[in-house]
Amino acid sequence: MSVAPHFAPRPLDHCAEFGADGDPALVLRSGTLSFRELRERLGRLSAWLRHRAPAPGARVASWAAKGELTCLLPLAAARAGSVHVPVNPLLKRAQVAHILADSGASLLIATGSRLDTLAQGDVPHDCAVWEEAAAIGEAMSAPEGLGPSMADPDELAAILYTSGSTGRPKGVMLSHANMWLGAVSVADYLGLEREDVTLAVLPLSFDYGQNQLLSTWRAGGCVVPLDYLFPRDVAKACARHGVTTLAAVPPLWVQLTELDWPPEAAAPLRRLTNSGGALTEDLVRRLRGQFPQARLFPMYGLTEAFRSTYLDPSLVDSHPTSMGKAIPFAEILVINDAGDLAADGEEGELVHCGPLVAQGYWRDAERTAERFRPAPPMSLYGGMAVWSGDRVRRDAGGLLYFAGRRDAMIKSAGNRISPQEIEDAALATGLVAEAVAFGVADARLGQAVHLVVRAHAAASDAAVLLPKALMQELPNFMQPQVIHWRDAMPLNPNGKLDRTALAQEYGA
Structure with a gap:
């Protein structure tokens, strides 16, 4: 495919319009939806959202594992004129409460087990709450659904909350055009086709994860969500x-x-x-x-x-x-x-x-x-x-x-040190599988270099050999003052190494 004829952005829900009716579109535990079935169910869910959150631009939050709801909502909310706020299913009640309050969500759809963890005051008083199965059941009982939208591509379609190194998560505002052109772009340079099957293992609250759906459907391919x-x-x-x-x-x-x-x-x-x-x-x-x-x-x-x-x-x-x-x-x-x-x-x-x-x-x-x-x-x-x-x-x-x-640079003894360079050197030894470097306050140096590592499964005597190897590869001012060995590294909700948690644990 070529992106040239498709440069003009479209409403986001049009990503579902490119698959052949009988081709598989979404593999769920309950069975496989064809593109025709996907579009029918998308229309019904869109109509239900329009009824339950009728205000233009209403924020609709979802807090659930991968399934029909979380796969359809990015398109259904866009078609209904709402703004989707996907909440990572791994987050706890405090982070969810912040996202609901900050986004001004008027509707929350979540699994019952997650709703049970919320305390009084976590959900804004004007935010309606629906259990996932009940919402899907009522939506799919509608006699007819909404057709493809005619929304202005510059309208807001989603708010994705992303964590930074400090402070509470912030909501990134994405338009229909942002997400549509992203889907077209990725489908193009990956060379996705109708015969392709994408295994969606990444969180759908993550832009990289959500694009697994959008780019695959834009190419007419099939998605298999997996937790x-x-x-x-x-x-x-x-x-x-x-x-x-x-x-x-x-x-x-x-x-x-x-x-x-x-x-x-x-x-x-x-x-x-x-x-x-x-x-x-x-x-x-x-x-x-x-x-x-x-x-x-x-x-x-x-x-x-x-x-x-x-x-x-x-x-x-x-x-x-x-x-x-x-x-x-x-x-x-x-x-x-x-x-x-x-x-x-x-x-x-x-x-x-x-x-x-x-x-x-x-x-x-x-x-x-x-x-x-x-x-x-x-x-x-x-x-x-x-x-x-x-x-x-x-x-x-x-x-x-x-x-x-720039904001992750370690300043030690007057030197600006890139953590990436230390991590790369450690990984290049073949002794460690994962590495995270950061600076810890030091009265003499300003910041001392600390390195947290997980040994490579095939490495023996790594604790003895790594310092020697780093002495050969890095100048003295870049040498870790302390190397912390771990059997496992913490991951953040998006599956990345949780650098913030490690830095806080070791006093950075």
């Missing part, structure tokens, strides 16, 4: 459903490459996609060795600008640490500290421009002004841009490389 308990559940599902497309974040890829994959699970895979953190060279080699027939797509993005870059699979072996180039509909600029375009090899801030840039943070003008600022004058798109805070370099061939985050 897994163990990594082996992913491999089993791949075998059972003939999965062709698998998206994950680095901690999950590490676990998946430690499994023995049967041929019936690995062979159908055509493409693997990664975001939410960089792949290490070692992990790239393991993925390429374990799934040689699959195209590997390393990607980079942030919720405020959806997806930004991807590395062409043909370049993965020769440039395994590159972030690649801009995805369709994204303009990526590298701006140096003087405010000019950075030269080849010069470090600068990655700035996102174009129609994938979100509309800002919900009801938070101060934090919006910090991150969303006018695009640099050399931008082809102009308008508002997302100033990411990420430091990158662009080589002479146009490929981008991550250097670190």
Whole structure:
């Protein structure tokens, strides 16, 4: 497919209009929905939402595991003229209460077990509460549903709450156009087709996870949502459903490459996609060795600008640490500290421009002004841009490389140290499977470098060998003062390494 004829953005719910009536669209525990059935049920759920939350732009929150409700709501809310607020099912009542209050939700649909955990005052007094099964049951009993919407693509379609390094989660405002063009873009560069089957293992409250649905349906393919308990559940599902497309974040890829994959699970895979953190060279080699027939797509993005870059699979072996180039509909600029375009090899801030840039943070003008600022004058798109805070370099061939985050830099003995560089060095030894570095206050150094690691399953004497290896690879001022060994690393609700929790645990 080509993105050129589809540049004009459409209402988000149109993503469901491209599959053939009889083709499978969604595999649920209760059975498989064809695209015709998907569209019928989408229409009924949209009509029910219009009845239960009639005000234009009403915020509709969902707090449930993957299933029919959470898969249909992104499109149904958009069709009904509502704004979807997906709540990560792993969050606890305090975070949920904040999201409900902050978003001004007028309707919450959740599983009964999750509703039972809420205390008095957690749900705003003007927010109606529905148990998931009851909502689906009533919605599907409607005699007819709403047809495809004619919404203005610039209207708000969703608020995705994302956690930062400090403070409470903030709601990123996404329009129909943001999400529609994101689906078109990803379906295009991944080469998704009608025959593809996507295993949706990532949280649907996560923009990367939600795009699994939207891009696959935009291409007319089938989605298999999976809430897994163990990594082996992913491999089993791949075998059972003939999965062709698998998206994950680095901690999950590490676990998946430690499994023995049967041929019936690995062979159908055509493409693997990664975001939410960089792949290490070692992990790239393991993925390429374990799934040689699959195209590997390393990607980079942030919720405020959806997806930004991807590395062409043909370049993965020769440039395994590159972030690649801009995805369709994204303009990526590298701006140096003087405010000019950075030269080849010069470090600068990655700035996102174009129609994938979100509309800002919900009801938070101060934090919006910090991150969303006018695009640099050399931008082809102009308008508002997302100033990411990420430091990158662009080589002479146009490929981008991550250097670190400005606000994550460790300042030790007058030196500015990138945690990424220390982590990369630790992982490159082959002794550890996961690593997180940060600075801890130190009276002599300002900040001392601390490194938290999980040993590689095949490594012996790692605790003895790692400090020696790092002494060979890193200058003295970058050496960890303390190395913390763990049997397991904490993950945040999106499945990424929980750097904030580790930093707080060790006093950073």
